[in-house]
Amino acid sequence: MTLSPPLPDPVQLAIPLFVALVLLEMVAVRLRGVGAYEWRDAGASLALGLGSTVAGALVAAPVAGVAAFAYQFRLFDIPFAWWAFLLAFVADDLAYYWFHRTAHRVRWFWASHVVHHSSQHYNLTTALRQTWTGFVSLSFLFRLPLFLLGFPPEMVVFVAGLNLVYQFFIHTEQVGRLPRLVEAVLNTPSHHRVHHATNPRYLDRNFGGVFIVWDRLFGTFEPERADDRPRYGIIRNLPTLNPLWAAVHEWVALVRDLARARTPGAALGLAFGPPGWKPDDRSLTADAIRAAFVREQAQA
Numbered sequence: 001m002t003l004s005p006p007l008p009d010p011v012q013l014a015i016p017l018f019v020a021l022v023l024l025e026m027v028a029v030r031l032r033g034v035g036a037y038e039w040r041d042a043g044a045s046l047a048l049g050l051g052s053t054v055a056g057a058l059v060a061a062p063v064a065g066v067a068a069f070a071y072q073f074r075l076f077d078i079p080f081a082w083w084a085f086l087l088a089f090v091a092d093d094l095a096y097y098w099f100h101r102t103a104h105r106v107r108w109f110w111a112s113h114v115v116h117h118s119s120q121h122y123n124l125t126t127a128l129r130q131t132w133t134g135f136v137s138l139s140f141l142f143r144l145p146l147f148l149l150g151f152p153p154e155m156v157v158f159v160a161g162l163n164l165v166y167q168f169f170i171h172t173e174q175v176g177r178l179p180r181l182v183e184a185v186l187n188t189p190s191h192h193r194v195h196h197a198t199n200p201r202y203l204d205r206n207f208g209g210v211f212i213v214w215d216r217l218f219g220t221f222e223p224e225r226a227d228d229r230p231r232y233g234i235i236r237n238l239p240t241l242n243p244l245w246a247a248v249h250e251w252v253a254l255v256r257d258l259a260r261a262r263t264p265g266a267a268l269g270l271a272f273g274p275p276g277w278k279p280d281d282r283s284l285t286a287d288a289i290r291a292a293f294v295r296e297q298a299q300a
Contacts, residue, residue: 007154010161018168022124028174035123035173040241042125047243048115049128059135066140067153076150088151089159090211092143096163097214099142100207104286110275111250112137118246120233122196127171132247163209167192177224187212190224197230200293203286235276235284 029035078084103113112131119126134140146156167187175189182188187208195206205222208214215221224230238246254271261267266279276284 007158010158010165014165014168018124018128021169025124025172025174029123032174036121037123037125038121041119041121042123044241044243044246045119045125045129048132048246049130051132051243051247052130055132055135063135063140064153066144067147067156070144070147071150071153074148074150078150078152078155080152080155084151085155085159088146088155089162091146091149091151092156092159093163093208093210094214095142095146096160096209097207097211097218099139100209101204101218101220102142103139104204104207105274106272107250107254107275107277108271109137109139111254112139114234114250114275115246117196117234118238120237122171122173122193122230122232124168124171126196127168129246133251136251166210171196183212184216185211185213191215191221193230194222194224196232198233198235199228199231200289201225201228202230203290235289 103109112133115131170189170192172189178188191206191212194202257270274285
């Protein structure tokens with residue numbers, strides 16, 4: 001096996017570019033009147049990004065240990081070759097798609113991921129609004145198949161960093177539709193605005209990280225429409241911009257619901273059912289909201 005030279009951290013290298021583009025976007029919002037910046041909201045996003053970085057550093061060693069353990073049982077010895085990096089990038093994005101879809105469909109994972117959707121604004125600082133509790137929800141397990149296939153952990157971490165850097169650029173309202181071929185293959189600002197929207201037709205759509213082809217393939221794609229402009233946030237928006245509450249509020253709600261659960265089945269549904277599920281007729285899941293919207297459209 002060809003040994004790899006030390007691989008850089010793409011996210012760390014991109015930080016100066018992130019800062020420059022946030023400043024540029026602020027100017028563009030002021031000049032063009034498209035999009036918005038609310039200083040307290042942007043500050044909360046920056047604080048959540050900083051907290052996520054610290055949390056990631058604290059759990060890096062155990063996550064690396066799990067990756068190294070899984071890699072011992074790999075099916076293939078994949079070398080550090082250019083084609084392997086390309087293959088790893090695509091495979092990692094497919095793994096990300098299934099993580100991301102699960103993070104919206106299973107409350108346990110949503111309790112961590114909801115942080116990223118908690119802003120009612122959509123700009124580049126929203127991309128920095130990341131979870132502090134990914135280790136608690138075990139979201140890193142979605143990449144285990146890559147190690148078992150034989151992708152070296154260092155390679156997977158590197159391409160995952162590239163994926164994260166790419167996603168920074170699509171959190172903006174300053175870019176409209178891109179050329180048709182680009183929109184057909186890649187996740188774009190237009191596609192990702194749909195993903196962050198709470199409009200009924202847009203709920204739980206466009207889960208891809210870099211490639212939108214996964215959504216087209218697995219039936220979760222929805223195009224942005226000029227007659228239904230995205231409204232951002234979550235179904236029940238937070239009453240505060242406190243970053244600590246944003247980071248843990250859904251875990252607190254989950255614990256409270258579990259404490260009130262009357263049966264084991266109800267407890268399992270509350271923890272691993274879709275967000276908004278209740279063991280009675282008070283459920284407010286994305287599917288229920290979309291179904292009501294479809295009925296309204298049919299009757300209009």
